[in-house]
Amino acid sequence: MKILFLSLVKVNSLSDRGIYTDLLREFVSQGHHVTAVTPVERRDSNSAKIEVEKGFTNLHVRTLNIQKTNFIEKGLGMLLIGRQFLRAINSNLSGEKFDVILYSTPPITLYSTVRKLKHSMNSHTYLLLKDIFPQNAIDMKMMKKDGILHKYFKSIERKLYNISDHIGCMSPANVNFIKEYHKYVSTDKIHVNPNSIEPIIQTISSKDRELIRADYELPLDKSILVYGGNLGIPQGIDFLIEILENVKLENVHYLIVGSGSEYQKLKNWCDQNKSDHVTLLKFLPKEKYDKLLSSCDIGLILLNKNFLIPNFPSRLLSYLEMGLPVLSATDPNTDIGDILEYNKCGKKVLAGDVISFKTALNELLSSSSKYQEYSNNAKKLLLQDYDVVNSVQIIVDRVEQVKFNQNV
Template sequence: MNILFLTLAKISTLKERGIYHDLMREFSSHNHNVYIVSPIERREGQKTTEKKEGNATFLNVKTLNIQKTNFIEKGISTLTIEKLFLNAIKKYFSKVKFDLVIYSTPPITFTGVIKYIKQRDNAKSYLLLKDIFPQNAVDMQMLSKKGVLYKYFRNKEKELYNISDKIGCMSEANVKFVLNHNSYISKDKVEINPNSIDLQLVTDVSEENKKKIREKYQIPYNRKVFIYGGNLGRPQGIDFLIETLQAKSGDKDVFFVIVGSGTEYDKLKNWFDSFKPENALLFPAIPKSDYDLLVQSCDIGLIFLHKDFLIPNYPSRLLSYLEFKMPVLAATDSNTDIGTDIVKNNCGMAVHSDDIKSMINAIDTLKKMDGAKFEVLRQNSLNFLKKEFQVEQSYFKIIEA
């Protein structure tokens, strides 16, 4: 089949790893022709480009800045990207007849592109629902339900759901949320299709290499190391992350590594610069290959979500932790089921992201856990990934939809 994939994640090769790279590589490995449309943001200073790699074609469309930018530019970008993508598809893919169009949220403004492809080619459509907008903006007090923008985006959201032949949600809580808040959607249209990766045969890092990696980043060797990697924005509840670091700043048996970028990075950096914690380090985003090695040298993966979320987020960073057999400590709102899943699969602990006492107790429990119990959590992490988050499972769900 000819597959069209629309995404905000810049993809220009399938030789890299990532949830969308892995999914498209899976389609490619089954001999489908894959056409991937993704942005080149304004900050990169490049023009729209097309290139081929085996049976994959990459169309990188010049857009405004969309990710890790201020809310105003992000909003304008979300409004304009549909037209930019549609014009590029008409120009570069005018002779390609697509059988299936796959797209992920954000954004919710691809409806014009999807309608065009469905009408022109009689294609099927599959939505990978990774972000429930505009409700998430309401949760973060960026939009009001009484405002014109909310109503505009809410109509766009309904239009996107209606035009999708199938909607793949990240978890059971996401399925329930979508159906409970959109009564017009048939239950048969919605299924669980979570973030997934192409599982690599990862061998444990030797103690010698672990020591070298920690030395490289000036991380103590004889402590339990907790790592948070990924976006550092308002949705991650950075205030609670700072509260946690401050509460444990005197604990010489633990060490915290924070790696990432986002709109709240400067806020976190200012805290590091003024407080100067002796048991924590902050790094800006680093290449994925370096990040993977750094993760493997640490002991426990951290997940943070803002306490006010009504939508059930399910961060993809969980998969990196599970792949490297790391127990996970999640501090989340009460609506997501990621913490429940972690506890149910006995691969970590979960607390509410405004309960600092429970967070301290969880850190202390993991810090003091004996080797045998800790190893059970590690193995359960990998088992959880194998059972729920392999890209082949996502591929077959889409193909069979």
Template structure:
């Protein structure tokens, strides 16, 4: 098959690790031809260009700045991107017939691109639903509920769902939400297709872990709780900071690694507090991050308590891959914590519940046998539910049944 993948993620090569590159690499390994359309932002100062890398065709389309930019440019860029992608595909892929169109949210503004390729090539369209927009923007008070922008993007959202032959949701709660709030969507075309990766299990020795801890200034004799990933408003990071300060006199250490719109505020907080039980680091290259992560003990996920949509962050997979128990401090709507507790590899804490958070932290630190068992269960959950082979099979079976 010829597969067209539309994304806002900058993809340079499929050798990079991630939920999208791992899936596309699986398609390539199975003998399919992969074509990627990825942004080349204005700040990169590169015109639209085609690159053939490792047997994969990557079309980098000139766009406005979409990440780490002001709200106005991001808004204009999000609206313009479907026309930019459409024109680039017409020009560079005019003679290529696609069998499958894969795309993820965000954004929800690829409708014209999908509609064009579907009609031209009679292609199958598969949505990997990673973000429920615009409701998440309403939850974060970026849009007024029922306002002009909200109504406009609701229309775009429904167009995208209508064009998609299958909608792959990250979890059962995601699937239930989509069907409950979009009664016009045919329930037969909605399925659970979770975030997935091709696991790489690194067996670092005790001495290697010690050297990595020394390199980054981490304590050698404390349980290290790590938060890695985006540092933005959706993560509700005030509760992370409260957790760190609440445990300032405990025998635990918190490592925060990432980047995002809240990084400067968090850095200022670290400078003001001068706490000895925590360290803030900016984002690392994937390989370095994985080595550092493998030297930590417990993974942490935070989500804003005001979310009404069931988010399911992909950073969970990095923690499970390292055999780490996970604490999910989230809103009441996501089923992330339920999954962790069902498979006995983590805990669910309601965002803002500091008493329960501290109880969970203490429970992890004081029961070594249980920690070991949770670590084994974390790896077992990853291999059972979140391997890329499963996602690939779901998509491939859909095509075979057409």
């Protein structure tokens, strides 16, 4: 198949690791041709360009700054990006036809681009539903419910779901949410296609583990509970600070790696309290982050307790890949904790419940044999449910089934 991929996540190289690059690389390895259309932000000194290699075309489109910028520029950038993508496609890919247009949320504002391309190319459209906007903005009180903006984006969301032939959701809870709150969507098109990666399962020697910890001045004689990723309002950083204040265990050290709108609040707390049981690091490149992660013991998932939508953070995959048992502290609507407990590779608590958090953490560390069982199960879960090969197969099967039905 010829696949057109649209995303806000810049694809620098097909060899990069991540949920999108791993997916595209697997398509190429199976003999499909992929064309990726992704942004080059205004702040980036590199100009927009097109790169071609065997099985893969990479089209970078010049846009406004849409990440880590002020609200006005980000909003304007989101509204313009669909038009900029379409102009770049018409200029650089004129005459090209694609079997599948593959795209992810955010943003839903790619709707008009997808609609025009679908009609002009007679393509199948496949949505990778990675967030549910604008409801997530309502949950975080970043948008007024039933206000002008909310109604506008709800209208775009409805059109995007309707124009999509297939909607791949991150988990069963996401499928149920769409079915319950978006009854206009045909249930035939909704299915689970989770975040996935190309697994690289590896072991680390005790000596290397010590060397890595020494590089970051981490204790050698304690279990490291690591949180890696965005530090923003959706992660409920106030509860993380509450944990750091109230769950001080002699055998546990907290490692936090990331950036975001709440990073400074966390840094201020660390500076004021001078706590020797916490290490805070800014964002690391993925290769360095994965190496650091391999020396840790437990992965932490955090979600704001006010979420009504069932988020499913992709940072889980890195934890599973390293064989880390996972402790999730989330809202009650996501099913990430249920999946961890069902597969016996983690524990779940509700965000805000410090006592349950402490109990779950102690349980994960109470027995070396139990810990090893959870670690082994973490790797098994990754290979079983979150291997990118499965995600590609789901997409191919869905498209082929529709083609078959149309020809019958």
